[in-house]
Amino acid sequence: MEFDPTVNHSYAVGRRDYSQKVAYFYDPDIGSYYYGPGHPMKPQRIRMAHSLILSYGLYKHMDVFRPHDAGHVELAQFHDSEYVNFLSEITVDNFKMYGGRLNRFNLSQTDDCPVFDGLFEFQSSCAGATIDSAMQLNHRNCDIAVNWSGGLHHAKRSEAAGFCYVNDIVLGILELLKYHARVMYIDIDVHHGDGVEEAFYLSHRVMTVSFHKYGEFFPGTGDVVDVGAGAGRYYAVNVPLDDGITDEMYVTLYKQIIQRCVDVYRPEAIVLQCGADSITGDRLGNFNMTTKGHGACVQWTKSLGIPLIILGGGGYTIRNVARAWVYETAVALGKHEDIDNRVPVNEYYEYFGPHYNLHLEPDPTSGNKNSEAYVQQIKTKIFKHLAQLEHAPSVQFSRVPADFFTPAVAPEEDEDEIDQYTVEWEGGGLADIYEMMIPHRLRRANVDDYDDRDQSMKHLEIAKGHTDLIVNGD
Numbered sequence: 001m002e003f004d005p006t007v008n009h010s011y012a013v014g015r016r017d018y019s020q021k022v023a024y025f026y027d028p029d030i031g032s033y034y035y036g037p038g039h040p041m042k043p044q045r046i047r048m049a050h051s052l053i054l055s056y057g058l059y060k061h062m063d064v065f066r067p068h069d070a071g072h073v074e075l076a077q078f079h080d081s082e083y084v085n086f087l088s089e090i091t092v093d094n095f096k097m098y099g100g101r102l103n104r105f106n107l108s109q110t111d112d113c114p115v116f117d118g119l120f121e122f123q124s125s126c127a128g129a130t131i132d133s134a135m136q137l138n139h140r141n142c143d144i145a146v147n148w149s150g151g152l153h154h155a156k157r158s159e160a161a162g163f164c165y166v167n168d169i170v171l172g173i174l175e176l177l178k179y180h181a182r183v184m185y186i187d188i189d190v191h192h193g194d195g196v197e198e199a200f201y202l203s204h205r206v207m208t209v210s211f212h213k214y215g216e217f218f219p220g221t222g223d224v225v226d227v228g229a230g231a232g233r234y235y236a237v238n239v240p241l242d243d244g245i246t247d248e249m250y251v252t253l254y255k256q257i258i259q260r261c262v263d264v265y266r267p268e269a270i271v272l273q274c275g276a277d278s279i280t281g282d283r284l285g286n287f288n289m290t291t292k293g294h295g296a297c298v299q300w301t302k303s304l305g306i307p308l309i310i311l312g313g314g315g316y317t318i319r320n321v322a323r324a325w326v327y328e329t330a331v332a333l334g335k336h337e338d339i340d341n342r343v344p345v346n347e348y349y350e351y352f353g354p355h356y357n358l359h360l361e362p363d364p365t366s367g368n369k370n371s372e373a374y375v376q377q378i379k380t381k382i383f384k385h386l387a388q389l390e391h392a393p394s395v396q397f398s399r400v401p402a403d404f405f406t407p408a409v410a411p412e413e414d415e416d417e418i419d420q421y422t423v424e425w426e427g428g429g430l431a432d433i434y435e436m437m438i439p440h441r442l443r444r445a446n447v448d449d450y451d452d453r454d455q456s457m458k459h460l461e462i463a464k465g466h467t468d469l470i471v472n473g474d
């Protein structure tokens, strides 16, 4: 695309694909956390992806950071303080004493969100890495930040949901909003990005765009008619899809919709949640995309040249999650065309048998339930909604709060501090954002009716005792 100087591109030069500086966040302890026998969420997959990143030599081309653990004050920027306290106190030894509060915060030993050893440390690390990613982008230390432990898009302000307890994405976006007027959130997980959408449903500071399976599927939200409310009306975009969608259909639709959103909204930063449960052969998802199709969405988003955070998310056939995320790390680095389709020897080599290829083939037996006519119809509706947004909203002059990691300041007591954090620039600040954030449970009617996850859990329960064999080896 040729750069048109008459268009006010806040993101500078339009389409480009030269190598961008990448920061990568990885906590070496992350793979040791364990949700419990039979549970499909396996943090080990992050360590597997990392192992491939090492064995492919990709680490040499990016800055590798160990993230900090987000503390209570940071987590409470979005989460209810009482909920954060609860998460920090509860252990496998004492949870029985919490009785009703377990229920209230949606934790349960037999359901999606169990109490497990190191739960709080695990979530603090995931959130710390996403906040660190945002700070690196804010300070222009990188063009792209990658955190495969992040992307926990179902967590609500005071409630765990769908294997997520702390919403690292909302926290990262809040950090970006200190410096950026408009942030776009894109979600290619097979599940609706409900926690992030809900947090910013009333705000025009964040446009959320989620592509997901819709209809009798967790979490039950994300219809095309759900567009945001109040000041946030038309700033939530939902692309409801059905089983079996192919690379070609998905990637075409993705490019068309995201291009239109970017043209209308002109985001200054993008957060891309790359849940790998939208890839063929996932234990919970039923899309038929390959690693190449999933990665093409990342590549195309990168080519917009807008500061970008790339996060993980779902993904329950863990060898394929590792495949997808190492490939997408290579995409971020512009090295995806050089990457060998033979998986190099690594700590988890035997998981990648029998073919030991990086890339996956689509499942020829999976029918695509999305017709061309249906996809066209969805696209037309979304474009109609976006047409309501003629101009990107401007953000009024506002004070930029301190980064999470700067020493504590009390600006309201210190005029010099106020000056220091007041910027004569309309690009960011959080002055208005908290007014627009809403308590959760905005639209949660009937979500309990959707039991696909429960069925998966039951299936795995039956297989208990052979869990590793089944989950890892099929």
Ligand SMILES: [Zn+2]
Pocket (backbone or CB within 6 Å): 189, 190, 191, 275, 277, 313, 314, 315
């Ligand atoms: Zn998911």
